[in-house]
Amino acid sequence: MMKTRSVEKVFAPPPPHYVGDGFRVHNFIPSLEELSMERMNPFIMMDYNSKFVFPPSKKPKGVGVHPHRGFETVTIAYKGKVAHHDSSGNSGVIGEGEVQWMTAASGILHKEYHEENFSKEGGEFQMVQLWVNLPARYKMSKPKYQGITRKDLVSVALENNAGFVEIIAGEFDGKKGPAESFTPIHMYNLHLEKDGVTKLSFNENYNTLLLVIEGSITINEAIKATSDQLVLMANDGENFSIEAKEKSIVLVLSGEALHEPIAAHGPFVMNNQREILQAFHDYNDGKFGNLED
Ligand code: MN
Numbered sequence: 077m078m079k080t081r082s083v084e085k086v087f088a089p090p091p092p093h094y095v096g097d098g099f100r101v102h103n104f105i106p107s108l109e110e111l112s113m114e115r116m117n118p119f120i121m122m123d124y125n126s127k128f129v130f131p132p133s134k135k136p137k138g139v140g141v142h143p144h145r146g147f148e149t150v151t152i153a154y155k156g157k158v159a160h161h162d163s164s165g166n167s168g169v170i171g172e173g174e175v176q177w178m179t180a181a182s183g184i185l186h187k188e189y190h191e192e193n194f195s196k197e198g199g200e201f202q203m204v205q206l207w208v209n210l211p212a213r214y215k216m217s218k219p220k221y222q223g224i225t226r227k228d229l230v231s232v233a234l235e236n237n238a239g240f241v242e243i244i245a246g247e248f249d250g251k252k253g254p255a256e257s258f259t260p261i262h263m264y265n266l267h268l269e270k271d272g273v274t275k276l277s278f279n280e281n282y283n284t285l286l287l288v289i290e291g292s293i294t295i296n297e298a299i300k301a302t303s304d305q306l307v308l309m310a311n312d313g314e315n316f317s318i319e320a321k322e323k324s325i326v327l328v329l330s331g332e333a334l335h336e337p338i339a340a341h342g343p344f345v346m347n348n349q350r351e352i353l354q355a356f357h358d359y360n361d362g363k364f365g366n367l368e369d
Contacts, residue, residue: 078277079313081284083299085110087306089126098137098190099203101125104287104306106340111308113209113338113345116283118259118331120147120338120345121207124287126304127155130190132198138189143364144180145355146215146345148208150255150263151176152244152327154289156201157191163365166221173265175224175244177255182216183358185367204287204327212336212347214258228254238272239320241265246330261331268293268320277315278330284309291324 087110089102101123105111113120130137136159151158153170160176161167163185170176171191178186190201210217230243232251243253246262253263262278268291278284285308286295292302296316301307309316311333318326339346344355358364 078315081313081316082310084308084310086301089304096139100128117334118209120209123205125203127202130198133195136189136195141187141367143359144343145183148179150206152204154202157194159189159191162186163367164219168223177222179220181219183364184219185364234274239268264328266326268324270322273319275317282330284330287327289325292321294319
């Protein structure tokens with residue numbers, strides 16, 4: 077018999093801060109005490125730019141060239157457009173509902189900006205950036221980039237016209253999403269109509285969370301969460317239900333827990349201090365490649 081997975085806690089967004097000059101984010105993971113890297117592994121960082129209107133700007137706002145090693149950065153745009161360039165020669169622009177999945181692994185330099193035309197016009201901007209941890213055996217593998225646009229996303233209609241699920245990674249209802257991950261991860265955008273209900277099910281040991289992008293929901297017919305709130309599901313069962321009180325969008329994340337030590341310093345997330353020092357050495361020696369600002 078499958079057990080019900082209960083809600084551990086609902087979190088309001090912490091006060092925002094700026095990353096560069098283009099991302100006004102609430103950091104849920106790891107700043108909130110109960111959302112440590114160890115607890116949420118493999119989701120070791122979550123920055124959420126709640127809806128915010130950026131005025132027109134001739135110079136695109138964002139974050140200049142910086143390094144990463146040891147994990148993947150996953151950026152999902154909900155409003156506005158994000159451009160990316162990295163030292164492996166990969167670049168891309170993503171718009172509403174689209175995803176940049178960059179595997180930093182052994183090390184890259186990248187920069188992240190508002191897309192040029194969006195920047196000129198300004199407007200509503202909303203996005204999520206996640207850092208997905210890599211298991212020790214893949215931390216020094218080759219960097220890669222997956223630009224996931226509208227046509228790549230796999231959409232699955234829900235029963236009773238409740239809405240649809242857009243799969244980014246992993247599986248829903250036997251269908252597979254486009255993103256390749258190194259460990260088992262499910263990542264969807266759940267679009268529910270008003271009064272739409274769906275059931276979700278993930279392995280009990282998978283760390284699971286919901287971010288309400290739009291609207292308001294009730295989990296297991298009991299716990300309410302509204303836009304910009306994050307719901308941490310307990311690891312006490314598999315199945316849970318989500319009902320929308322109004323038309324809603326929910327980012328659903330569930331991943332197999334990685335039980336490996338974490339050593340994190342700024343843009344590097346490794347397994348021990350020696351590897352962090354090595355990352356600084358390699359970065360200073362120019363081993364992360366070249367990228368113009
Ligand atoms: Mn970055």
